[in-house]
Amino acid sequence: MGSNAASAQLTRKNRWERIWLLAKIEFKLRYYENRLGLLWALLKPLIQLVIYFIAFKIVMRNNIENFAIYLFAGIIIWQFFSETTGGLINILKTKKYLYEYSNMSKIEIYLASLISATLGFGFNFLILIIFLIAGGIDIGWNLFYFPFIFISLFIFCFGIALILSNLYLMVKDINQFWPLISQFLMWLSPIFLGFEALKNNIPFISFLNPLFGYISSFRDVVMYNTSPDFTIVLINFIHAIIALCFGLFLLRTIGKRASELL
Amino acid sequence: MNKEISLQLSNVNKTFRTSSKSFSTLRDRLINFYKKNDVKTIKALKDINLEIYSGETIGVIGRNGSGKSTLTKIMSGTFIPDRGGQVTKNGTSLLLNLGVGFSHELSARENIYVNGSTLGLRISEIDELFDEILEFSELEDFKDTKIKYFSSGMIQRLSFSIAIFAKADIIFLDEVFAVGDDKFRKKATEALKQNWLRNRTSIIVSHSIGTIKEHCDRTVLLHKGELKFFGDTEKAIALYQELE
Numbered sequence: 451m452g453s454n455a456a457s458a459q460l461t462r463k464n465r466w467e468r469i470w471l472l473a474k475i476e477f478k479l480r481y482y483e484n485r486l487g488l489l490w491a492l493l494k495p496l497i498q499l500v501i502y503f504i505a506f507k508i509v510m511r512n513n514i515e516n517f518a519i520y521l522f523a524g525i526i527i528w529q530f531f532s533e534t535t536g537g538l539i540n541i542l543k544t545k546k547y548l549y550e551y552s553n554m555s556k557i558e559i560y561l562a563s564l565i566s567a568t569l570g571f572g573f574n575f576l577i578l579i580i581f582l583i584a585g586g587i588d589i590g591w592n593l594f595y596f597p598f599i600f601i602s603l604f605i606f607c608f609g610i611a612l613i614l615s616n617l618y619l620m621v622k623d624i625n626q627f628w629p630l631i632s633q634f635l636m637w638l639s640p641i642f643l644g645f646e647a648l649k650n651n652i653p654f655i656s657f658l659n660p661l662f663g664y665i666s667s668f669r670d671v672v673m674y675n676t677s678p679d680f681t682i683v684l685i686n687f688i689h690a691i692i693a694l695c696f697g698l699f700l701l702r703t704i705g706k707r708a709s710e711l712l
Numbered sequence: 713m714n715k716e717i718s719l720q721l722s723n724v725n726k727t728f729r730t731s732s733k734s735f736s737t738l739r740d741r742l743i744n745f746y747k748k749n750d751v752k753t754i755k756a757l758k759d760i761n762l763e764i765y766s767g768e769t770i771g772v773i774g775r776n777g778s779g780k781s782t783l784t785k786i787m788s789g790t791f792i793p794d795r796g797g798q799v800t801k802n803g804t805s806l807l808l809n810l811g812v813g814f815s816h817e818l819s820a821r822e823n824i825y826v827n828g829s830t831l832g833l834r835i836s837e838i839d840e841l842f843d844e845i846l847e848f849s850e851l852e853d854f855k856d857t858k859i860k861y862f863s864s865g866m867i868q869r870l871s872f873s874i875a876i877f878a879k880a881d882i883i884f885l886d887e888v889f890a891v892g893d894d895k896f897r898k899k900a901t902e903a904l905k906q907n908w909l910r911n912r913t914s915i916i917v918s919h920s921i922g923t924i925k926e927h928c929d930r931t932v933l934l935h936k937g938e939l940k941f942f943g944d945t946e947k948a949i950a951l952y953q954e955l956e
Contacts (some may be wrong), residue, residue: 464833464834623737
Protein backbone atom coordinates (compact mmCIF):
# COMPACT_ATOMS: atom_id res chain seq x y z
CA MET A 451 0.00 0.00 0.00
CA GLY A 452 1.48 3.35 -1.02
CA SER A 453 1.90 6.02 1.55
CA ASN A 454 0.03 8.71 -0.32
CA ALA A 455 -2.87 6.53 -1.30
CA ALA A 456 -3.51 5.53 2.29
CA SER A 457 -3.40 9.00 3.74
CA ALA A 458 -5.50 10.40 0.92
CA GLN A 459 -8.22 7.86 1.64
CA LEU A 460 -8.38 8.68 5.29
CA THR A 461 -8.55 12.42 4.87
CA ARG A 462 -10.93 12.35 1.95
CA LYS A 463 -13.52 10.61 4.07
CA ASN A 464 -14.17 13.68 6.15
CA ARG A 465 -12.76 16.33 3.82
CA TRP A 466 -15.94 18.09 2.77
CA GLU A 467 -17.51 18.15 6.18
CA ARG A 468 -14.29 19.58 7.53
CA ILE A 469 -14.18 22.31 4.88
CA TRP A 470 -17.80 23.16 5.64
CA LEU A 471 -17.10 23.21 9.38
CA LEU A 472 -14.18 25.59 8.92
CA ALA A 473 -16.15 27.79 6.55
CA LYS A 474 -19.04 28.06 9.01
CA ILE A 475 -16.74 28.89 11.90
CA GLU A 476 -14.91 31.51 9.87
CA PHE A 477 -18.18 33.08 8.78
CA LYS A 478 -19.37 33.15 12.34
CA LEU A 479 -16.11 34.69 13.54
CA ARG A 480 -16.32 37.39 10.94
CA TYR A 481 -19.92 38.40 11.40
CA TYR A 482 -21.28 37.26 14.72
CA GLU A 483 -18.44 38.27 16.98
CA ASN A 484 -19.42 41.92 16.96
CA ARG A 485 -22.67 43.45 18.10
CA LEU A 486 -23.87 44.43 14.67
CA GLY A 487 -23.64 40.86 13.48
CA LEU A 488 -24.76 40.18 9.96
CA LEU A 489 -25.79 43.78 9.64
CA TRP A 490 -22.10 44.57 9.48
CA ALA A 491 -21.80 42.51 6.32
CA LEU A 492 -24.38 44.75 4.75
CA LEU A 493 -23.20 47.99 6.29
CA LYS A 494 -19.85 48.00 4.55
CA PRO A 495 -21.14 47.87 0.97
CA LEU A 496 -23.94 50.29 1.87
CA ILE A 497 -21.52 52.89 3.17
CA GLN A 498 -19.41 52.50 0.03
CA LEU A 499 -22.59 52.85 -1.95
CA VAL A 500 -23.38 56.17 -0.28
CA ILE A 501 -19.86 57.50 -0.84
CA TYR A 502 -19.73 56.59 -4.51
CA PHE A 503 -23.25 57.80 -5.05
CA ILE A 504 -22.43 61.23 -3.66
CA ALA A 505 -19.20 61.46 -5.61
CA PHE A 506 -20.34 60.17 -8.95
CA LYS A 507 -24.02 61.00 -9.13
CA ILE A 508 -24.48 64.12 -7.07
CA VAL A 509 -21.13 65.79 -7.69
CA MET A 510 -20.09 64.46 -11.07
CA ARG A 511 -23.60 63.93 -12.39
CA ASN A 512 -23.14 60.91 -14.55
CA ASN A 513 -26.09 59.64 -16.51
CA ILE A 514 -26.13 55.94 -15.69
CA GLU A 515 -29.65 54.72 -15.05
CA ASN A 516 -30.51 53.16 -11.69
CA PHE A 517 -27.11 54.23 -10.50
CA ALA A 518 -27.56 53.04 -6.91
CA ILE A 519 -28.30 49.49 -8.02
CA TYR A 520 -25.57 49.69 -10.66
CA LEU A 521 -23.13 50.64 -7.91
CA PHE A 522 -24.29 48.00 -5.46
CA ALA A 523 -23.89 45.24 -8.02
CA GLY A 524 -20.33 46.36 -8.74
CA ILE A 525 -19.46 46.82 -5.09
CA ILE A 526 -20.48 43.35 -3.96
CA ILE A 527 -18.42 41.67 -6.69
CA TRP A 528 -15.50 43.88 -5.80
CA GLN A 529 -15.93 43.09 -2.11
CA PHE A 530 -15.85 39.36 -2.77
CA PHE A 531 -12.68 39.81 -4.80
CA SER A 532 -10.90 41.94 -2.22
CA GLU A 533 -11.92 39.72 0.70
CA THR A 534 -10.65 36.59 -0.99
CA THR A 535 -7.43 38.03 -2.40
CA GLY A 536 -5.99 40.76 -0.19
CA GLY A 537 -7.84 39.27 2.75
CA LEU A 538 -6.11 35.93 2.35
CA ILE A 539 -2.49 37.07 1.91
CA ASN A 540 -1.67 35.95 5.45
CA ILE A 541 -3.70 32.76 5.33
CA LEU A 542 -0.76 30.37 5.56
CA LYS A 543 0.38 32.21 8.66
CA THR A 544 -2.94 32.63 10.43
CA LYS A 545 -4.06 29.08 9.65
CA LYS A 546 -0.71 27.47 10.35
CA TYR A 547 -2.23 25.76 13.35
CA LEU A 548 -4.37 23.72 10.99
CA TYR A 549 -1.83 22.23 8.63
CA GLU A 550 1.40 22.14 10.57
CA TYR A 551 0.87 19.01 12.63
CA SER A 552 -1.69 17.01 10.74
CA ASN A 553 -2.25 15.65 7.27
CA MET A 554 -4.73 18.34 6.37
CA SER A 555 -4.15 19.70 2.90
CA LYS A 556 -3.66 23.42 2.49
CA ILE A 557 -6.17 23.51 -0.37
CA GLU A 558 -8.91 22.72 2.13
CA ILE A 559 -7.94 25.77 4.17
CA TYR A 560 -8.24 28.05 1.14
CA LEU A 561 -11.54 26.51 0.11
CA ALA A 562 -12.99 27.02 3.58
CA SER A 563 -12.14 30.72 3.51
CA LEU A 564 -13.47 31.14 0.00
CA ILE A 565 -16.70 29.37 0.89
CA SER A 566 -17.07 31.59 3.94
CA ALA A 567 -16.69 34.66 1.72
CA THR A 568 -19.22 33.12 -0.68
CA LEU A 569 -21.74 32.97 2.16
CA GLY A 570 -21.17 36.69 2.73
CA PHE A 571 -21.59 37.32 -0.96
CA GLY A 572 -24.78 35.27 -1.01
CA PHE A 573 -26.21 37.50 1.66
CA ASN A 574 -25.32 40.63 -0.28
CA PHE A 575 -26.74 39.07 -3.42
CA LEU A 576 -30.10 38.63 -1.70
CA ILE A 577 -30.06 42.30 -0.76
CA LEU A 578 -29.32 43.15 -4.38
CA ILE A 579 -32.30 41.10 -5.51
CA ILE A 580 -34.47 43.01 -3.04
CA PHE A 581 -33.12 46.28 -4.45
CA LEU A 582 -33.90 45.12 -7.96
CA ILE A 583 -37.46 44.21 -7.07
CA ALA A 584 -37.93 47.45 -5.15
CA GLY A 585 -36.50 49.40 -8.08
CA GLY A 586 -39.00 47.78 -10.43
CA ILE A 587 -36.33 46.00 -12.48
CA ASP A 588 -37.38 42.64 -13.87
CA ILE A 589 -35.21 39.67 -13.13
CA GLY A 590 -35.21 37.45 -16.15
CA TRP A 591 -34.08 34.04 -17.25
CA ASN A 592 -30.59 35.37 -18.05
CA LEU A 593 -29.94 34.92 -14.35
CA PHE A 594 -29.30 31.35 -15.43
CA TYR A 595 -25.81 32.48 -16.50
CA PHE A 596 -24.99 33.82 -13.06
CA PRO A 597 -23.69 30.56 -11.53
CA PHE A 598 -21.20 30.15 -14.39
CA ILE A 599 -19.93 33.68 -13.99
CA PHE A 600 -19.63 33.23 -10.26
CA ILE A 601 -17.79 29.92 -10.54
CA SER A 602 -15.32 31.57 -12.88
CA LEU A 603 -14.86 34.43 -10.40
CA PHE A 604 -14.45 31.92 -7.56
CA ILE A 605 -11.70 30.07 -9.43
CA PHE A 606 -10.00 33.33 -10.32
CA CYS A 607 -10.02 34.54 -6.70
CA PHE A 608 -8.80 31.14 -5.52
CA GLY A 609 -5.88 31.39 -7.93
CA ILE A 610 -4.98 34.95 -6.91
CA ALA A 611 -5.24 34.01 -3.21
CA LEU A 612 -2.86 31.10 -3.80
CA ILE A 613 -0.40 33.30 -5.68
CA LEU A 614 -0.40 36.11 -3.12
CA SER A 615 -0.24 33.96 -0.01
CA ASN A 616 2.58 31.83 -1.39
CA LEU A 617 4.57 34.83 -2.56
CA TYR A 618 4.07 36.20 0.94
CA LEU A 619 6.30 33.38 2.20
CA MET A 620 9.18 34.78 0.16
CA VAL A 621 8.45 38.51 0.10
CA LYS A 622 6.65 39.62 3.23
CA ASP A 623 5.90 43.13 2.02
CA ILE A 624 3.56 41.89 -0.69
CA ASN A 625 1.14 42.99 2.01
CA GLN A 626 1.97 46.55 1.07
CA PHE A 627 2.25 46.10 -2.68
CA TRP A 628 -1.02 44.35 -3.24
CA PRO A 629 -3.26 47.23 -2.09
CA LEU A 630 -1.56 49.41 -4.70
CA ILE A 631 -2.19 46.92 -7.50
CA SER A 632 -5.65 46.46 -6.11
CA GLN A 633 -6.31 50.21 -6.40
CA PHE A 634 -5.42 50.02 -10.07
CA LEU A 635 -7.84 47.20 -10.64
CA MET A 636 -10.57 48.99 -8.74
CA TRP A 637 -10.30 52.27 -10.60
CA LEU A 638 -10.15 50.49 -13.92
CA SER A 639 -13.28 48.47 -13.21
CA PRO A 640 -16.79 49.53 -14.03
CA ILE A 641 -17.73 49.72 -10.36
CA PHE A 642 -18.64 53.37 -10.47
CA LEU A 643 -17.39 54.23 -13.94
CA GLY A 644 -19.52 53.52 -16.96
CA PHE A 645 -18.85 50.34 -18.88
CA GLU A 646 -18.70 52.08 -22.26
CA ALA A 647 -16.36 54.84 -21.06
CA LEU A 648 -13.80 52.29 -19.93
CA LYS A 649 -14.18 50.08 -22.94
CA ASN A 650 -13.87 52.88 -25.48
CA ASN A 651 -10.94 54.64 -23.86
CA ILE A 652 -8.73 51.81 -22.76
CA PRO A 653 -7.94 49.21 -25.40
CA PHE A 654 -7.75 45.58 -24.29
CA ILE A 655 -9.29 46.44 -20.93
CA SER A 656 -11.07 43.10 -20.75
CA PHE A 657 -7.73 41.33 -21.12
CA LEU A 658 -5.88 43.60 -18.73
CA ASN A 659 -8.35 43.75 -15.89
CA PRO A 660 -10.29 40.56 -15.16
CA LEU A 661 -12.59 42.47 -12.83
CA PHE A 662 -13.81 44.53 -15.77
CA GLY A 663 -15.34 41.44 -17.31
CA TYR A 664 -16.66 39.89 -14.11
CA ILE A 665 -18.48 43.03 -13.06
CA SER A 666 -19.96 43.80 -16.46
CA SER A 667 -21.07 40.20 -17.06
CA PHE A 668 -22.62 40.11 -13.61
CA ARG A 669 -24.61 43.26 -14.33
CA ASP A 670 -25.69 42.00 -17.71
CA VAL A 671 -27.31 38.89 -16.33
CA VAL A 672 -28.64 40.23 -13.04
CA MET A 673 -29.60 43.80 -13.78
CA TYR A 674 -30.11 44.14 -17.52
CA ASN A 675 -31.48 40.67 -18.21
CA THR A 676 -29.30 40.25 -21.29
CA SER A 677 -26.90 37.48 -22.05
CA PRO A 678 -23.30 38.30 -21.17
CA ASP A 679 -20.69 39.05 -23.82
CA PHE A 680 -19.42 35.53 -24.37
CA THR A 681 -16.01 36.69 -25.56
CA ILE A 682 -15.52 38.43 -22.22
CA VAL A 683 -16.82 35.40 -20.32
CA LEU A 684 -14.32 33.23 -22.15
CA ILE A 685 -11.45 35.66 -21.53
CA ASN A 686 -12.37 35.72 -17.84
CA PHE A 687 -12.42 31.96 -17.71
CA ILE A 688 -8.94 31.89 -19.22
CA HIS A 689 -7.82 34.43 -16.59
CA ALA A 690 -9.23 32.15 -13.90
CA ILE A 691 -7.52 29.02 -15.21
CA ILE A 692 -4.17 30.77 -15.61
CA ALA A 693 -4.37 32.21 -12.08
CA LEU A 694 -5.33 28.84 -10.63
CA CYS A 695 -2.58 26.93 -12.43
CA PHE A 696 0.07 29.44 -11.45
CA GLY A 697 -1.25 29.50 -7.89
CA LEU A 698 -1.20 25.72 -7.59
CA PHE A 699 2.30 25.68 -9.04
CA LEU A 700 3.46 28.12 -6.34
CA LEU A 701 1.72 26.05 -3.67
CA ARG A 702 3.59 22.95 -4.86
CA THR A 703 6.97 24.68 -4.97
CA ILE A 704 7.00 27.35 -2.25
CA GLY A 705 3.93 26.43 -0.25
CA LYS A 706 5.11 22.96 0.65
CA ARG A 707 7.86 24.56 2.71
CA ALA A 708 5.45 26.93 4.45
CA SER A 709 6.02 25.65 7.95
CA GLU A 710 9.79 26.14 7.60
CA LEU A 711 9.51 29.58 6.07
CA LEU A 712 7.08 31.11 8.54
CA MET B 713 4.66 -8.68 16.06
CA ASN B 714 4.10 -8.47 12.32
CA LYS B 715 6.95 -6.98 10.41
CA GLU B 716 5.05 -4.63 8.15
CA ILE B 717 6.99 -1.44 7.57
CA SER B 718 5.20 1.57 8.94
CA LEU B 719 7.74 4.29 8.28
CA GLN B 720 10.90 4.29 6.25
CA LEU B 721 13.53 6.98 5.84
CA SER B 722 16.23 6.65 3.23
CA ASN B 723 19.12 9.06 2.64
CA VAL B 724 17.40 11.81 4.56
CA ASN B 725 19.40 15.00 4.90
CA LYS B 726 18.13 18.33 6.07
CA THR B 727 19.95 21.58 5.49
CA PHE B 728 18.72 24.89 6.82
CA ARG B 729 19.86 28.10 5.20
CA THR B 730 20.21 31.23 7.19
CA SER B 731 21.38 34.47 5.67
CA SER B 732 23.00 37.27 7.57
CA LYS B 733 20.92 39.89 5.81
CA SER B 734 17.22 40.04 5.78
CA PHE B 735 15.94 38.98 2.39
CA SER B 736 12.39 38.45 3.31
CA THR B 737 10.90 41.55 1.75
CA LEU B 738 10.72 42.70 -1.82
CA ARG B 739 12.31 46.00 -0.85
CA ASP B 740 15.33 44.26 0.62
CA ARG B 741 15.60 42.03 -2.39
CA LEU B 742 15.66 45.02 -4.72
CA ILE B 743 18.06 47.09 -2.64
CA ASN B 744 20.45 44.23 -2.02
CA PHE B 745 20.16 42.88 -5.52
CA TYR B 746 23.79 43.45 -6.48
CA LYS B 747 25.19 42.56 -3.09
CA LYS B 748 26.35 39.10 -2.33
CA ASN B 749 24.27 37.33 0.20
CA ASP B 750 26.40 35.20 2.44
CA VAL B 751 24.27 32.24 3.25
CA LYS B 752 25.20 29.99 6.10
CA THR B 753 24.07 26.44 5.88
CA ILE B 754 23.37 24.29 8.87
CA LYS B 755 23.21 20.57 8.40
CA ALA B 756 20.58 19.54 10.87
CA LEU B 757 20.39 15.92 9.78
CA LYS B 758 22.99 13.85 7.98
CA ASP B 759 22.15 10.82 5.92
CA ILE B 760 19.54 9.16 8.08
CA ASN B 761 18.30 5.70 7.12
CA LEU B 762 15.86 3.82 9.28
CA GLU B 763 12.85 1.55 9.22
CA ILE B 764 10.08 1.43 11.77
CA TYR B 765 7.64 -1.47 11.84
CA SER B 766 3.98 -1.07 12.54
CA GLY B 767 2.95 -1.37 16.15
CA GLU B 768 6.36 -0.46 17.49
CA THR B 769 7.00 2.22 20.09
CA ILE B 770 10.17 4.06 19.23
CA GLY B 771 12.09 6.48 21.42
CA VAL B 772 14.18 9.36 20.12
CA ILE B 773 16.90 10.70 22.40
CA GLY B 774 19.82 13.05 22.03
CA ARG B 775 21.29 16.25 23.40
CA ASN B 776 19.77 19.66 22.71
CA GLY B 777 20.31 20.56 19.07
CA SER B 778 21.01 17.00 18.00
CA GLY B 779 18.15 17.10 15.47
CA LYS B 780 15.37 15.33 17.37
CA SER B 781 12.67 17.81 16.54
CA THR B 782 13.81 18.16 12.94
CA LEU B 783 13.72 14.38 12.60
CA THR B 784 10.17 14.12 13.94
CA LYS B 785 9.05 17.00 11.75
CA ILE B 786 10.50 15.28 8.71
CA MET B 787 8.95 11.95 9.65
CA SER B 788 5.57 13.57 10.14
CA GLY B 789 5.80 15.49 6.86
CA THR B 790 5.89 19.00 8.32
CA PHE B 791 9.38 19.51 6.89
CA ILE B 792 10.55 18.24 3.55
CA PRO B 793 13.94 16.49 3.36
CA ASP B 794 16.68 17.71 1.02
CA ARG B 795 16.65 16.46 -2.54
CA GLY B 796 17.39 12.76 -2.75
CA GLY B 797 15.96 11.87 0.61
CA GLN B 798 12.79 9.86 0.87
CA VAL B 799 10.21 9.39 3.56
CA THR B 800 7.72 6.59 3.05
CA LYS B 801 4.79 6.42 5.38
CA ASN B 802 2.25 3.70 5.50
CA GLY B 803 -0.85 5.49 6.67
CA THR B 804 -1.64 8.82 8.24
CA SER B 805 0.40 10.45 10.92
CA LEU B 806 -0.04 13.03 13.58
CA LEU B 807 2.50 15.13 15.39
CA LEU B 808 1.33 15.78 18.89
CA ASN B 809 2.92 18.82 20.38
CA LEU B 810 0.67 20.00 23.14
CA GLY B 811 -1.23 23.19 22.67
CA VAL B 812 -0.54 23.71 19.00
CA GLY B 813 -3.32 23.07 16.54
CA PHE B 814 -5.68 25.37 18.36
CA SER B 815 -7.00 28.72 17.37
CA HIS B 816 -7.07 31.07 20.32
CA GLU B 817 -10.01 32.95 18.87
CA LEU B 818 -12.25 29.90 19.09
CA SER B 819 -14.01 28.37 22.07
CA ALA B 820 -13.08 25.00 23.53
CA ARG B 821 -16.11 23.48 21.83
CA GLU B 822 -15.15 24.81 18.39
CA ASN B 823 -11.55 23.81 18.87
CA ILE B 824 -12.58 20.27 19.75
CA TYR B 825 -14.52 20.07 16.50
CA VAL B 826 -11.87 21.69 14.32
CA ASN B 827 -8.99 19.83 15.90
CA GLY B 828 -10.86 16.53 15.96
CA SER B 829 -11.70 16.95 12.30
CA THR B 830 -8.11 17.66 11.30
CA LEU B 831 -7.12 14.58 13.27
CA GLY B 832 -9.34 12.47 11.05
CA LEU B 833 -12.57 12.18 13.05
CA ARG B 834 -15.96 12.61 11.45
CA ILE B 835 -18.33 15.23 12.86
CA SER B 836 -20.72 12.50 14.00
CA GLU B 837 -17.86 10.77 15.83
CA ILE B 838 -16.88 14.00 17.55
CA ASP B 839 -20.52 14.49 18.59
CA GLU B 840 -20.35 11.14 20.33
CA LEU B 841 -16.95 11.69 21.90
CA PHE B 842 -17.56 15.30 22.87
CA ASP B 843 -18.62 14.72 26.48
CA GLU B 844 -15.93 12.12 26.97
CA ILE B 845 -13.24 14.51 25.72
CA LEU B 846 -14.46 17.28 28.01
CA GLU B 847 -14.69 14.98 30.96
CA PHE B 848 -11.21 13.63 30.41
CA SER B 849 -9.77 17.14 30.15
CA GLU B 850 -11.69 18.19 33.30
CA LEU B 851 -12.80 21.35 31.54
CA GLU B 852 -16.59 20.86 31.53
CA ASP B 853 -17.18 24.33 32.94
CA PHE B 854 -15.23 26.04 30.21
CA LYS B 855 -16.59 24.44 27.07
CA ASP B 856 -17.84 27.72 25.59
CA THR B 857 -14.92 29.83 26.75
CA LYS B 858 -12.41 31.05 24.21
CA ILE B 859 -9.07 29.30 24.42
CA LYS B 860 -7.25 32.59 24.79
CA TYR B 861 -8.55 32.82 28.35
CA PHE B 862 -7.19 29.36 29.21
CA SER B 863 -4.02 28.74 31.16
CA SER B 864 -1.30 26.81 29.36
CA GLY B 865 -2.04 23.77 31.50
CA MET B 866 -5.71 23.84 30.48
CA ILE B 867 -4.78 24.08 26.81
CA GLN B 868 -2.43 21.14 27.14
CA ARG B 869 -5.06 19.06 28.87
CA LEU B 870 -7.60 19.80 26.16
CA SER B 871 -5.10 19.10 23.42
CA PHE B 872 -4.14 15.81 25.00
CA SER B 873 -7.73 14.74 25.52
CA ILE B 874 -8.58 15.17 21.85
CA ALA B 875 -5.40 13.54 20.65
CA ILE B 876 -6.00 10.26 22.46
CA PHE B 877 -9.06 9.78 20.25
CA ALA B 878 -7.27 10.82 17.08
CA LYS B 879 -7.39 8.52 14.11
CA ALA B 880 -3.93 8.22 12.73
CA ASP B 881 -1.75 5.23 12.08
CA ILE B 882 1.43 6.80 13.36
CA ILE B 883 1.71 9.25 16.24
CA PHE B 884 4.67 11.42 17.16
CA LEU B 885 4.78 12.49 20.78
CA ASP B 886 7.09 15.42 21.31
CA GLU B 887 7.62 15.89 25.04
CA VAL B 888 3.99 15.30 25.90
CA PHE B 889 4.56 13.43 29.11
CA ALA B 890 4.93 16.66 31.01
CA VAL B 891 1.23 17.43 30.76
CA GLY B 892 -0.75 18.85 33.68
CA ASP B 893 -0.28 18.09 37.34
CA ASP B 894 0.78 14.75 38.77
CA LYS B 895 -2.70 13.35 38.92
CA PHE B 896 -3.55 14.30 35.37
CA ARG B 897 -0.20 13.05 34.11
CA LYS B 898 -0.84 9.60 35.51
CA LYS B 899 -4.27 9.43 33.94
CA ALA B 900 -2.89 10.76 30.65
CA THR B 901 -0.06 8.28 30.46
CA GLU B 902 -2.45 5.43 31.15
CA ALA B 903 -4.87 6.59 28.44
CA LEU B 904 -2.05 7.00 25.99
CA LYS B 905 -0.90 3.47 26.69
CA GLN B 906 -4.39 2.08 26.16
CA ASN B 907 -5.14 3.99 23.01
CA TRP B 908 -1.81 4.32 21.35
CA LEU B 909 1.26 2.64 22.67
CA ARG B 910 -0.23 -0.84 22.80
CA ASN B 911 -1.49 -1.18 19.27
CA ARG B 912 -0.27 1.58 17.00
CA THR B 913 3.05 2.94 15.83
CA SER B 914 4.28 5.64 18.15
CA ILE B 915 7.44 7.70 18.22
CA ILE B 916 8.31 9.35 21.51
CA VAL B 917 10.71 12.25 21.78
CA SER B 918 11.79 12.90 25.32
CA HIS B 919 14.54 14.10 27.55
CA SER B 920 13.23 11.91 30.28
CA ILE B 921 15.18 8.66 30.33
CA GLY B 922 12.51 7.18 32.58
CA THR B 923 9.78 7.73 30.02
CA ILE B 924 11.84 6.24 27.21
CA LYS B 925 12.83 3.23 29.30
CA GLU B 926 9.25 2.59 30.34
CA HIS B 927 7.57 2.69 26.93
CA CYS B 928 9.97 2.14 24.06
CA ASP B 929 10.74 -1.09 22.22
CA ARG B 930 13.62 0.43 20.31
CA THR B 931 15.35 3.77 20.53
CA VAL B 932 17.09 6.18 18.14
CA LEU B 933 20.10 8.05 19.45
CA LEU B 934 20.93 11.24 17.57
CA HIS B 935 24.14 13.18 17.98
CA LYS B 936 24.94 16.33 16.01
CA GLY B 937 22.51 15.38 13.28
CA GLU B 938 23.84 11.87 12.84
CA LEU B 939 22.19 8.62 13.67
CA LYS B 940 24.53 7.20 16.30
CA PHE B 941 22.54 4.17 17.21
CA PHE B 942 19.18 2.58 16.54
CA GLY B 943 18.14 -0.50 18.42
CA ASP B 944 17.77 -1.83 21.92
CA THR B 945 16.56 0.89 24.29
CA GLU B 946 18.86 -0.04 27.18
CA LYS B 947 21.88 0.13 24.94
CA ALA B 948 20.83 3.44 23.41
CA ILE B 949 20.44 4.96 26.85
CA ALA B 950 23.83 3.65 27.92
CA LEU B 951 25.46 5.18 24.82
CA TYR B 952 23.59 8.44 25.40
CA GLN B 953 24.94 8.69 28.90
CA GLU B 954 28.47 8.12 27.65
CA LEU B 955 28.25 11.17 25.37
CA GLU B 956 29.84 14.12 26.96
